[in-house]
Amino acid sequence: MIEDNIRVLRQAARVSSDGSNKIVKNWCVIAGNVDLIDDMAYKAIASNHNVKILFREHVVLKEGKLDKKFDFIMLHGNTLIFNDFKNETRKRGGAFVEVAREYLNQEPNIMVLVAPDDVIRSTVSVLEKSKIPFAIIKESQTTNFIDVDINNEVKLPNFIKSALKPFYNANEIVLSTILMSVDNDGDVGKVQSIATSNKIFVIDFRDIVTED
Numbered sequence: 001m002i003e004d005n006i007r008v009l010r011q012a013a014r015v016s017s018d019g020s021n022k023i024v025k026n027w028c029v030i031a032g033n034v035d036l037i038d039d040m041a042y043k044a045i046a047s048n049h050n051v052k053i054l055f056r057e058h059v060v061l062k063e064g065k066l067d068k069k070f071d072f073i074m075l076h077g078n079t080l081i082f083n084d085f086k087n088e089t090r091k092r093g094g095a096f097v098e099v100a101r102e103y104l105n106q107e108p109n110i111m112v113l114v115a116p117d118d119v120i121r122s123t124v125s126v127l128e129k130s131k132i133p134f135a136i137i138k139e140s141q142t143t144n145f146i147d148v149d150i151n152n153e154v155k156l157p158n159f160i161k162s163a164l165k166p167f168y169n170a171n172e173i174v175l176s177t178i179l180m181s182v183d184n185d186g187d188v189g190k191v192q193s194i195a196t197s198n199k200i201f202v203i204d205f206r207d208i209v210t211e212d
Helices: 002-017 034-045 079-091 101-106 117-129 158-169 185-197
Strands: 025-032 051-063 066-078 095-099 110-116 134-141 147-150 175-182 201-204
Touching: 025 034, 025 079, 025 110, 025 175, 034 051, 034 066, 034 079, 051 079, 066 079, 079 095, 095 101, 095 110, 095 134, 095 175, 110 117, 110 185, 117 134, 117 175, 117 185, 175 185, 185 201
Parallel strands: none
Antiparallel strands: 025 066, 025 095, 051 066, 066 147, 110 175, 110 201, 134 175
């Protein structure tokens, strides 16, 4: 990983030293298991200030007797370096969505939603039936499984929980990250309300500082 970081940083340095090339900075959201996001955070920290961590979230969704766990991180930085982040994320089964700066100028009310795929699809259906004008600009799904545990409310010995965990983790739970735009300013609050009521994490770009 260190060698990869050095290679990408050298490429970025060559571009920045050439007056004809301007460094472009965008945002990205990466979602997956805790090990993947740990490594993406490390890559950002090791990027010599070319990539900034805006925030990271560890999510535990309680559904019945199960806890579904995943992590995601939001970054801002050099798009050349983001290519390396994207390749590594997809190789390891994570979800990666890049938000280009021009989207903020060309599309109304940019939002990113992160949640299990079945929840995302159900929520999109509710938004459509509610006659809210919106568009999905990009989407990305994980190809590995979200970590699933039996929650602490289930009174079983730990060794039994450990024995059952592989069974629950064998059930495919895909995580989706979508970039969407909402046509009308007045509908943004409705989208947030519907999404959060379904336990979807929403990133509203009106709350993101856009200065480099």
